[in-house]
Amino acid sequence: MKRKHFIIILCLTAFHAINNYFWLLQNRLPVSYDEGIHLWTAMRFVRVFTNPQHNIFYDLFNADLTQWPPLFYVVAGLFNLILGPSYISSAMTNSAFLLLLFVSLYLIGERLHSLQAGLLSVLILSFYPIIYGHSRLFQIDLALTAIVTFSIYCLILSDRFKNLRWSIIYAISMGVGMLLKWSYIIFILPVLVYTISLVMIESCRNNSFRRTKNMLLSIIISVSLSLLWHITNMEKTRLVLTYFVHTFNVYYYQPGNWVSEFALNLNNYALSFLFFSLFLIATPIFYLRYRTNYKFLVTIWYLAPFLILGIFTWFQPRFFMPALPALALISGVSVSLIKKKIIRNLAVAAILVLALAQFFAVSFVGRLPDDKRDFLHYRFKGFNILYSNYLEPGCYDIVGAGPPHRHGWGHDAIAESIARNVDTLKSFPLTVGILYEEENKKLDSLFSNRVLSYFITQKLIDSEVIFSEDLTITLNKVSETWQFIEAIADMDVVVYISKGKDWPTEGDIKVIFKDEKQLISESGQYPFEDLRLIGLINSRDRFLLKDIIELQDGYQARIYFYRIPEIEKKGLSVKVFNGNIKLYYKDKEITKGEGLLCSIDYAGNTYTYKEALHSFDILTPNSIKLFSQWHEPGIKQTITLTIDPKRRDTVNIRCGLQVKDDIVLDHWYIECMVSDSYEEWSRPFMKGRFKKIGMFLKRGEVELVDEEYNGIDVVGVIARENRYLPALLFSAHKTDVPTGTRIYNKDYYHSSRSITTCTINKEALEAGVDSKNVLDLDIAIMDKERLENRIRIKEIENDLL
Numbered sequence: 001m002k003r004k005h006f007i008i009i010l011c012l013t014a015f016h017a018i019n020n021y022f023w024l025l026q027n028r029l030p031v032s033y034d035e036g037i038h039l040w041t042a043m044r045f046v047r048v049f050t051n052p053q054h055n056i057f058y059d060l061f062n063a064d065l066t067q068w069p070p071l072f073y074v075v076a077g078l079f080n081l082i083l084g085p086s087y088i089s090s091a092m093t094n095s096a097f098l099l100l101l102f103v104s105l106y107l108i109g110e111r112l113h114s115l116q117a118g119l120l121s122v123l124i125l126s127f128y129p130i131i132y133g134h135s136r137l138f139q140i141d142l143a144l145t146a147i148v149t150f151s152i153y154c155l156i157l158s159d160r161f162k163n164l165r166w167s168i169i170y171a172i173s174m175g176v177g178m179l180l181k182w183s184y185i186i187f188i189l190p191v192l193v194y195t196i197s198l199v200m201i202e203s204c205r206n207n208s209f210r211r212t213k214n215m216l217l218s219i220i221i222s223v224s225l226s227l228l229w230h231i232t233n234m235e236k237t238r239l240v241l242t243y244f245v246h247t248f249n250v251y252y253y254q255p256g257n258w259v260s261e262f263a264l265n266l267n268n269y270a271l272s273f274l275f276f277s278l279f280l281i282a283t284p285i286f287y288l289r290y291r292t293n294y295k296f297l298v299t300i301w302y303l304a305p306f307l308i309l310g311i312f313t314w315f316q317p318r319f320f321m322p323a324l325p326a327l328a329l330i331s332g333v334s335v336s337l338i339k340k341k342i343i344r345n346l347a348v349a350a351i352l353v354l355a356l357a358q359f360f361a362v363s364f365v366g367r368l369p370d371d372k373r374d375f376l377h378y379r380f381k382g383f384n385i386l387y388s389n390y391l392e393p394g395c396y397d398i399v400g401a402g403p404p405h406r407h408g409w410g411h412d413a414i415a416e417s418i419a420r421n422v423d424t425l426k427s428f429p430l431t432v433g434i435l436y437e438e439e440n441k442k443l444d445s446l447f448s449n450r451v452l453s454y455f456i457t458q459k460l461i462d463s464e465v466i467f468s469e470d471l472t473i474t475l476n477k478v479s480e481t482w483q484f485i486e487a488i489a490d491m492d493v494v495v496y497i498s499k500g501k502d503w504p505t506e507g508d509i510k511v512i513f514k515d516e517k518q519l520i521s522e523s524g525q526y527p528f529e530d531l532r533l534i535g536l537i538n539s540r541d542r543f544l545l546k547d548i549i550e551l552q553d554g555y556q557a558r559i560y561f562y563r564i565p566e567i568e569k570k571g572l573s574v575k576v577f578n579g580n581i582k583l584y585y586k587d588k589e590i591t592k593g594e595g596l597l598c599s600i601d602y603a604g605n606t607y608t609y610k611e612a613l614h615s616f617d618i619l620t621p622n623s624i625k626l627f628s629q630w631h632e633p634g635i636k637q638t639i640t641l642t643i644d645p646k647r648r649d650t651v652n653i654r655c656g657l658q659v660k661d662d663i664v665l666d667h668w669y670i671e672c673m674v675s676d677s678y679e680e681w682s683r684p685f686m687k688g689r690f691k692k693i694g695m696f697l698k699r700g701e702v703e704l705v706d707e708e709y710n711g712i713d714v715v716g717v718i719a720r721e722n723r724y725l726p727a728l729l730f731s732a733h734k735t736d737v738p739t740g741t742r743i744y745n746k747d748y749y750h751s752s753r754s755i756t757t758c759t760i761n762k763e764a765l766e767a768g769v770d771s772k773n774v775l776d777l778d779i780a781i782m783d784k785e786r787l788e789n790r791i792r793i794k795e796i797e798n799d800l801l
Helices: 003-026 033-050 056-062 071-083 087-091 093-112 115-126 129-134 141-157 164-178 184-206 210-230 234-252 258-270 272-289 294-311 317-336 341-365 411-424 441-447 451-459 484-490 506-517 528-537 784-800
Strands: 430-436 467-475 493-498 543-550 556-562 566-569 572-577 580-585 591-602 605-608 613-620 623-630 635-643 650-659 663-665 667-674 680-682 690-692 702-704 714-717 727-732 739-744 754-759 763-765 772-782
Touching (some): 003 087, 003 115, 003 129, 033 071, 071 093, 093 115, 093 294, 093 317, 115 129, 129 258, 129 317, 141 164, 141 294, 141 317, 164 184, 164 210, 184 317, 272 317, 294 317, 317 341, 411 493, 411 556, 430 441, 441 451, 451 467, 572 623, 572 635, 580 772, 591 650, 591 663, 714 754, 727 739, 727 754, 754 772, 763 772, 772 784
Parallel strands (some): 430 467
Antiparallel strands (some): 613 623, 650 772, 667 754, 680 690, 680 714, 702 739, 714 727
16 A cells, blocks of 8 residues: 555545534434444443443453444444543544545455555545445444455455465454444355355365365354354344344335345435446446456455345345445446546546535535434435435435434433432432323434433443443323333333423323223223323322423423332331332442342232332331232232341341232242342351352352251351442241242342242132231341351351250
């Protein structure tokens, strides 16, 4: 590569990076469907870097966050770590991949024809609207395009695996590509198969298998790198592929004429009319005048993926982005093949002038109407810059290529308000419900699919708040769906978007049901489901209004926080969120995830507190009573939580059951999720011995407390002084129902277990009798000295026995 050409490529990359920065500063367009997931996930990886727990390598390569491999998020996480967490920092990650793409394509053009061909190809590619548009969006496709182009360059330099060094570099690039996005294989496999076939023919002809050995070594290295993630996520990848095949065949496009479909997409979105016309003119020149065998490799590069994508009817332009450098290469080489220098220079000048005019006109000159996401029919002084007759006007594939959207919808303000008030929840898993006053597709596109999750995660990146897997859940209009009845029971925060109206109260719901759903009987009595709904959505009972944010078009976002019942005594506190019991000691959470959760198994179904009609009473400053009723099996449960005034730092949990009909209960159990900051748990305390938690046990695997022990069930975890966590002992008292204790791996790894107390046998419950006592559990919290004293006392007792 000539030094001056490298400087030109650096300047071209800087040109796009600077324009992208100013474009992003002006843009207020909400992130698109997939961007919400990508941005949210990248923020999760930033959190891994800033708050590493356990093994950071495990976190990066086994974090169960999305269906995509982790490499793109690792790189974006580093950019956010260096530049500060923001959308601009995330989007500017593309600048690194843009430079890799330009350099790789230039070197391929140089190898195939000339330095001028390589430079022209880069210039043409850089002004494809889908390329510079995606450099402003936080999508994986530009990075995928860069790594595919780099891999093909490495394959060319391997000289059909004759060169061992470049064969190894090619192998590494393939492994990296598969850690970026699984669809990498669609673009690299056809070229690889073509090369392998040539290698096998030459090896048999020359009776030399040196190239074959290099080829096998390359494949082994690439597969080994890829398996770092894919071997532990094979089922997820399979499910994703199945989903995409089904979704795109059934819902998005119907199989049609592949050529016309791709041609329309290339003209309307990917290349623009200007560069698609250039490609059509250049193609016959390339195939008639370009005489080397490389043109077969270039043809396979773009043609094979087009055929594969056509079979699956994946016609969205961004899906075939990694094939576009081949089209730019055909255009660049063809212009370079013009023999007359003056005509060639005029052609280059015309391409450059028109490309710049289109770039600035589309990127900055135009203005979008306030209510339009789509700019595809944009006109500039009567000339169709991006002539479009696309069938789906909501396509966002090149939305970044259009003018910045200058009207925001308060995502930052909503996230800021939530972050400002989140201390009231402390480290509860944060889930935000988004509820609309009316069914509105526009609002759904503005706030759904983790779009708001990204903004919230960004604001809380340095906090100790735990995030749930689905940070935000969109809830539909209350009068048209029942889906949110259970979903809202999981909400820590509800964002209610309306035109000035408060969150519906019980009276509002009565009117809605009476007028629209006819769910109220003639007697005026509510069915059980209606009672649950009224109890859940009544903001006066369950949620507190914290803030009101003004949005566009007269809308307001009202932000409600769940009202958490709490008891406290001398540093020990118990909080209850929809039946999840959370323990805190000196402002440090002892439990993890869901905390302590009571559940019932009956007739093949599991019944949890949040699915019931439930309520609570704070009986005393040291006691809370939780009530739950499941309408279907007719079971009533009462749980009393007490910070025992007679025993130091001890929480007592008692549970009783009543039934309206005689039933046989399969199981009753309470899961005590212990913090993953603990590394050891005890065998039955009568033995006074502690056991190290195993590191690589499978999720859900049960560990018996002690197979040889038949005494009282007292188990626990040892103190962790470096985390300021006390020791815990779980003591189950004798109840009306025989219970047992077990320990099993729940949702975390390495150093956490769920200590579960459950009924041993099926239990018959009789109707009309007093509540049957199924649990009387003490959780004692103690420092190291108290625990050691307790162990010594037990050892003395054992010696006496």
